[in-house]
Amino acid sequence: MDEARVAELGQERLDWRFKAVPAGAWGLTVREYLASGPALDGLGTPLLTLDAGALAHNLRTMADWCTTAGVRLAPHGKTTMAPALWQAQLDAGAWGITLANLSQLRVARAFKVARVLIANALLDPAGLGWLAGELDADPGFSCLSWVDSQAAVALMDRALRAAGARRPVEVLVELGGPGGRTGVRDLATALAVARAVAAAPTLRLAGIGGYEGVLAHDAQADSLAAVTRYLERMAELYHRLRADGLLTGRAVLTAGGSAYFDQVAAVLGALPEAEVVLRSGAYLVHDDGFYRGISPLARGAGPVPLRSAMHGWARVISRPEPDLALLDGGKRDLPYDEGLPVPQLVRGRGPVAGTVTAVNDQHAFLRGAAVEVGEVVRLGLSHPCTAFDKWTLIPVLDDAGAAEPRVVDLVRTFF
Numbered sequence: 001m002d003e004a005r006v007a008e009l010g011q012e013r014l015d016w017r018f019k020a021v022p023a024g025a026w027g028l029t030v031r032e033y034l035a036s037g038p039a040l041d042g043l044g045t046p047l048l049t050l051d052a053g054a055l056a057h058n059l060r061t062m063a064d065w066c067t068t069a070g071v072r073l074a075p076h077g078k079t080t081m082a083p084a085l086w087q088a089q090l091d092a093g094a095w096g097i098t099l100a101n102l103s104q105l106r107v108a109r110a111f112k113v114a115r116v117l118i119a120n121a122l123l124d125p126a127g128l129g130w131l132a133g134e135l136d137a138d139p140g141f142s143c144l145s146w147v148d149s150q151a152a153v154a155l156m157d158r159a160l161r162a163a164g165a166r167r168p169v170e171v172l173v174e175l176g177g178p179g180g181r182t183g184v185r186d187l188a189t190a191l192a193v194a195r196a197v198a199a200a201p202t203l204r205l206a207g208i209g210g211y212e213g214v215l216a217h218d219a220q221a222d223s224l225a226a227v228t229r230y231l232e233r234m235a236e237l238y239h240r241l242r243a244d245g246l247l248t249g250r251a252v253l254t255a256g257g258s259a260y261f262d263q264v265a266a267v268l269g270a271l272p273e274a275e276v277v278l279r280s281g282a283y284l285v286h287d288d289g290f291y292r293g294i295s296p297l298a299r300g301a302g303p304v305p306l307r308s309a310m311h312g313w314a315r316v317i318s319r320p321e322p323d324l325a326l327l328d329g330g331k332r333d334l335p336y337d338e339g340l341p342v343p344q345l346v347r348g349r350g351p352v353a354g355t356v357t358a359v360n361d362q363h364a365f366l367r368g369a370a371v372e373v374g375e376v377v378r379l380g381l382s383h384p385c386t387a388f389d390k391w392t393l394i395p396v397l398d399d400a401g402a403a404e405p406r407v408v409d410l411v412r413t414f415f
Contacts, residue, residue: 129160
């Protein structure tokens with residue numbers, strides 16, 4: 001990555017564009033604001049924050065786990081779309097950065113990410129033409145994309161030929177599963193797609209890609225078994241491609257979101273000449289909801305679990321009924337698709353009970369909580385992917401559990 005370009009984010013001027021930033025900081029650069037020693041109490045609500053200690057713990061824990069398991073990690077950058085966090089992941093040993101589409105790839109290339117895995121098909125002719133230019137202009141840049149049909153291969157080849165591509169685009173045959181998303185559904189089709197790639201001069205078959213996360217949604221025995229069956233089919237396809245001479249030398253075999261990466265390592269890790277690449281994206285931030293319950297490291301697959309590094313903060317603005325408090329944070333500010341926010345504590349007072357029963361665009365309905373108008377509630381959140389996309393600048397606290405948390409960084413996102 002271009003570390004100087006990432007460092008330049010510290011020179012960005014703060015203003016009204018960043019809803020996390022108080023008006024008193026407008027006109028300062030990020031560095032100047034941080035040098036002033038800002039405190040959490042100086043920020044308004046609603047708010048999303050990150051915890052520096054939890055981020056460091058998760059970064060180290062996952063890097064160590066991958067080293068022990070003998071697998072690579074290309075974190076899914078779409079979770080945060082934060083180049084500074086991508087750089088931290090790469091500095092910790094990540095093999096590359098995974099992304100999902102063309103617009104995300106352009107962000108990565110703006111910061112000169114050298115190896116990108118597109119966990120999706122890239123068929124837009126204009127986008128393929130731009131990618132061909134990036135590859136031709138930068139010999140150190142590597143980009144792998146997915147294909148799951150002969151039609152997709154033909155479209156890619158046609159667009160790259162029209163763009164005058166000089167370097168072939170590396171592609172992975174995508175294996176899907178019944179009821180899943182994209183990806184071929186049977187091995188015969190996968191082999192036909194691989195042969196089509198081999199016949200296209202603008203493409204090079206680099207391995208196999210897939211995503212097991214859409215085939216299971218919990219850690220029950222039947223779900224874990226479904227994931228294992230899918231991964232065994234990936235292994236079978238890998239052997240077939242080797243046997244037919246369609247894959248030679250070191251090849252990429254990638255699967256593994258944030259829920260079942262232990263099974264990926266167990267099933268695929270021993271395959272000969274396979275570069276097994278996990279794409280876990282949520283591990284760095286983790287959460288207090290969905291991923292806390294399903295992460296392999298919370299199920300005994302590692303010596304220590306991950307820690308939630310994100311919190312919501314919202315103020316009580318109304319007590320219109322005895323058992324109802326309205327908070328000033330809602331769908332526009334906090335994630336809700338994988339579980340509603342959970343009240344954890346009241347700033348300056350300690351733990352609090354209660355349940356968020358619903359969220360509107362700008363409000364959360366908190367019931368059963370002993371809170372007063374004006375108090376600020378810290379909320380546990382679920383699903384970092386739909387938390388980060390609501391914020392262009394996210395404060396990082398030294399310790400979200402401290403009596404007086406300090407702001408030690410601001411993370412810039414590009415959604």
